[in-house]
Amino acid sequence: MSYEEVLKAVFPLLDAKDLVSCMLVCKQWRDIARDDYFWKCLCAKRWPSVCKRPNPPTITYHKLYQSFYRRQHRQTLLPPRLSFDVLEFYIDIWAEDNLIFSNVVPGPILQAGIKIPPTGICNMLRFHLESPEYKMTLPVEPKFIVPLTHGVSVSVLVGRKDSNKVACIINKSLFDYIDRTAYRALAFDYLDFSPDYPFISGIRAWISLLFMEEGNDGLIEVFGIEMDFCDVADSKDAVLWLLDMLDWK
Incomplete structure (x- = not known):
């Protein structure tokens, strides 16, 4: 077959x-x-x-x-109670038990995204990065190498500087799908929401490693990281409302 x-x-x-x-x-x-x-x-x-x-x-x-x-017309969202200015994202990536990337990313940096895609990336990925749709991307400098032959996993926490609370977005999920046509390695996890929102569930957070052409021995050179929530939150305000509903500790 x-x-x-x-x-x-x-x-x-x-x-x-x-x-x-x-x-x-x-x-x-x-x-x-x-x-x-x-x-x-x-x-x-x-x-x-x-x-x-x-x-x-x-x-x-x-x-x-x-x-x-779906509804014929999307409901206009009220201004979100959160702001990227008060958010920090804690991103950690492991190859098995070896930490290969760890960074605290201010909210405005993740929101600003990759302004100019690097030369040498595939056309499909360039089209994705240059498209007008809202996205959260982080340029990685210097680039780092990921061995896809090992179990590569990621965790993402988000912190609020206004209240010192933290919520989990992704809890050590594996990059178990490699899209070699668009040069993206993808992992996802289901979001944990506050008990104040008992009827919200089943929403996934996705994180992608954006890489150049795959090298020998299954190694990829990562130049960027992208996080998204698919069609559930595809605008700045929708993302902030979604994050506001997380189970903050």
């Missing part, structure tokens, strides 16, 4: 949120996950009768699912 056939066998088993996450992995996964058959299956689970119509819909099942699963 080919690689593409494996994906086509697995994707119909996923829910919409996970299928959307797969579309963010790389171009090949995105093209396969856009197959309208998968979205017809999801529509059939949510609104079985809509798939019984003698005439197919004028729009794709993907668009149909998007139109009625």
Whole structure:
């Protein structure tokens, strides 16, 4: 069974949120996950009768699912109670038990991102970094080497300078997927929210190592780190509201 056939066998088993996450992995996964058959299956689970119509819909099942699963108009967010100015991010990366990267990143630095992508990166990654969508990226200087043949893991904590409280974003998760078409190594973890928000769960934080071309012996040279929450929080205010709801200690 080919690689593409494996994906086509697995994707119909996923829910919409996970299928959307797969579309963010790389171009090949995105093209396969856009197959309208998968979205017809999801529509059939949510609104079985809509798939019984003698005439197919004028729009794709993907668009149909998007139109009625979400609200037609996003609610305007109130100004967040948090600010990147009072946040610090503590990022630690290990290769097995060896610490290979450890840094305290001020919130404004992570928010500012990578202004000018370095030369020599692939076009897909350059397009991603230069796109207008909101993103949090950290340029790494000097670059560091990651041995992908070892278990490479990451932890991310966030601290508030206004209250001296700390919350966990990622708790030593493995970079267990390497997207060699976009030169990104990805890890994720589920966010822990305050008991004040008992009905919020299942939101993932993703962190990516952005690297140059892979070298010998499975070594990659990391020039940047990116953190995101996919479509759940894709603006500055939405990210700050999400962080504000974490289980701060």
